Amino acid sequence: MQVFTVIDGRVECGALLHSHTLSNGMVIPVIAVGEEGRGRKQAMIPVANVPRSDDAPGRLLYADLGSTKSGGPKLIARQEPGGDTEAIVVFRTGIGYRGGNSHTGDRAGWACRRWGCKAEGDGQYPATCPDCGHDVTIRFAPFPGRILATGIIAQGNAGRMGSGEQIVAVVPRGVVFRTGYSGRLYGRPAAHYYLFDGEQLLAATWEERMATDILPLPYARPEPVNDVTIADILALAAKLPAGLPDTGAIDKLQHERGELQAALTTGDMPGAFTEVADVAYYAAKAIHEAANAAGLTVEQALAVCAAKYGLRAQPGNPKDDAAERAAVLAVLGE
Numbered sequence: 001m002q003v004f005t006v007i008d009g010r011v012e013c014g015a016l017l018h019s020h021t022l023s024n025g026m027v028i029p030v031i032a033v034g035e036e037g038r039g040r041k042q043a044m045i046p047v048a049n050v051p052r053s054d055d056a057p058g059r060l061l062y063a064d065l066g067s068t069k070s071g072g073p074k075l076i077a078r079q080e081p082g083g084d085t086e087a088i089v090v091f092r093t094g095i096g097y098r099g100g101n102s103h104t105g106d107r108a109g110w111a112c113r114r115w116g117c118k119a120e121g122d123g124q125y126p127a128t129c130p131d132c133g134h135d136v137t138i139r140f141a142p143f144p145g146r147i148l149a150t151g152i153i154a155q156g157n158a159g160r161m162g163s164g165e166q167i168v169a170v171v172p173r174g175v176v177f178r179t180g181y182s183g184r185l186y187g188r189p190a191a192h193y194y195l196f197d198g199e200q201l202l203a204a205t206w207e208e209r210m211a212t213d214i215l216p217l218p219y220a221r222p223e224p225v226n227d228v229t230i231a232d233i234l235a236l237a238a239k240l241p242a243g244l245p246d247t248g249a250i251d252k253l254q255h256e257r258g259e260l261q262a263a264l265t266t267g268d269m270p271g272a273f274t275e276v277a278d279v280a281y282y283a284a285k286a287i288h289e290a291a292n293a294a295g296l297t298v299e300q301a302l303a304v305c306a307a308k309y310g311l312r313a314q315p316g317n318p319k320d321d322a323a324e325r326a327a328v329l330a331v332l333g334e
């Protein structure tokens with residue numbers, strides 16, 4: 001099996017080997033998770049067959065699972081993967097400030113948070129409970145791996161400020177699993193999702209999964225919102241300080257297009273989507289402003305647009321000014 005280490009969404013190949021001194025003075029290589037101290041627990045798995053080296057024990061890249069004489073788990077180092085249906089993962093999972101963490105399977109529907117409300121579903125969670133309007137909670141499938149060892153990390157004296165688990169587990173190929181973090185995260189993601197594909201261990205946030213195909217989604221991607229009209233956008237615009245008509249809309253449109261480019265350059269996709277929202281907003285306002293300047297409604301602006309560009313889109317893309325003038329007058333009933 002391949003060995004990986006995951007640290008809150010960051011994936012490393014292999015796992016760091018530590019030297020552990022037994023009570024009889026013998027030093028053995030181990031994989032360790034957790035911490036030593038009050039309210040904490042360090043968990044170790046001995047590793048056999050590690051090539052002798054003069055310096056640090058190095059990294060464990062591939063291993064088989066065995067057992068110690070007392071029946072505990074033991075890893076047996078190997079020189080090549082030797083199978084791709086499972087992987088060994090060392091979870092050095094963190095916790096938020098005064099928080100905790102969790103190791104689960106993929107998202108598996110939702111349930112209403114309100115006591116007594118039985119509403120629940122299998123798909124993407126709704127904004128509020130469709131039965132009672134209360135908040136809903138996301139449900140997660142059980143952790144799909146076999147846990148070999150569990151350590152505990154903590155904050156504060158005796159771990160009273162917060163604590164969480166770090167585990168070593170065997171995970172199956174092709175099944176999504178997750179590390180979640182609670183407490184104050186200071187802008188960091190609240191969870192990461194992973195998948196062993198037989199070669200690599202892939203990691204993504206939920207937002208990255210929704211925006212890409214890095215990991216398969218547990219349910220169908222929501223249908224794209226395509227029933228919003230320009231009138232809907234303009235109804236929102238009328239409630240905002242700039243109001244309607246906005247003579248600055250075209251300048252702002254150009255500015256927002258520049259901000260979109262900046263977001264795309266840094267690879268910030270959620271940021272880029274908010275800039276697309278700005279571009280769509282000012283494009284709608286620019287149509288409204290131009291229509292208003294010429295004494296037309298937005299519907300008439302779209303109608304003259306379709307009339308003119310219906311001619312332009314003909315074979316050969318003709319530019320016939322007289323025909324275009326006649327066409328726009330015709331749709332305006334003049």
Ligand SMILES: [Zn+2]
Binds near residue numbers: 118119131
């Ligand atoms: Zn409810």
